[in-house]
Amino acid sequence: EIVMTQSPVTLSVSPGERATLSCRASQSISSYLAWYQQKPGQAPRLLIFGASTRATGIPARFSGSGSGTEFTLTISSLQSEDFGVYYCQQYNNWGTFGQGTKVEIK
Amino acid sequence: QVQLVESGGGVVQPGRSLRLSCEASGFIFTSYTLHWVRQAPGKGLEWVALMSYDGSNTYYADSVKGRFTISRDNSNNTLFLQMNSLRAEDTAMYYCVRGGGQWLLTFYFDSWGQGTLVTVSS
Numbered sequence: 001e002i003v004m005t006q007s008p009v010t011l012s013v014s015p016g017e018r019a020t021l022s023c024r025a026s027q028s029i030s031s032y033l034a035w036y037q038q039k040p041g042q043a044p045r046l047l048i049f050g051a052s053t054r055a056t057g058i059p060a061r062f063s064g065s066g067s068g069t070e071f072t073l074t075i076s077s078l079q080s081e082d083f084g085v086y087y088c089q090q091y092n093n094w095g096t097f098g099q100g101t102k103v104e105i106k
Numbered sequence: 107q108v109q110l111v112e113s114g115g116g117v118v119q120p121g122r123s124l125r126l127s128c129e130a131s132g133f134i135f136t137s138y139t140l141h142w143v144r145q146a147p148g149k150g151l152e153w154v155a156l157m158s159y160d161g162s163n164t165y166y167a168d169s170v171k172g173r174f175t176i177s178r179d180n181s182n183n184t185l186f187l188q189m190n191s192l193r194a195e196d197t198a199m200y201y202c203v204r205g206g207g208q209w210l211l212t213f214y215f216d217s218w219g220q221g222t223l224v225t226v227s228s
Binding site: 032034045056091094096098099 | 220
């Protein structure tokens with residue numbers, strides 16, 4: 001099983017600041033990486049697939065990068081509605097998720 | 107727009123069964139692989155099962171293999187999850203999700219239902 005490790009566990013960011021979230025795969029997954037956002041009491045929402053392709057309706061402030069085993073989600077200027085938990089997921093071999101990074105207000 | 111509406115959750119005793127349903131609308135049901143993904147309270151996400159767009163392939167996580175069965179009714183745009191021999195560790199919110207891309211067996215999920223809560227407790 002491919003293990004996904006996210007860092008940091010919690011990220012404290014002020015509105016308007018840049019947020020950088022990391023995700024590492026235990027083996028190469030090429031670009032088969034997705035990012036999801038989950039707010040309290042809600043279902044997750046797809047943000048990025050193919051490591052860098054934004055899903056329909058996702059604002060341009062969200063960007064993904066990386067390939068192989070190292071990936072990054074960047075939120076260029078954090079908005080109030082962006083706070084929540086972010087999960088990365090590999091889908092190169094079945095589908096396994098990271099444990100999540102909680103983005104909170106600083 | 108795409109809608110996935112789950113139902114059938116509830117409180118059930120260990121060892122008993124439960125059947126979840128997911129009514130889909132807003133897209134061509136037979137063109138997409140559909141999955142169940144679960145989330146234990148306060149925990150992360152776990153893929154559970156999938157059925158391919160044409161119904162020819164089903165796959166399960168090791169944690170549920172032999173106990174859960176996924177199926178779909180294409181005439182009524184509905185996905186099911188039959189859960190037998192339930193255990194305390196099956197307690198979770200169960201999400202019906204659509205795989206990305208038409209006519210593909212993909213494991214990223216572009217649409218999610220709101221979930222139905224299953225609690226296994228005596």
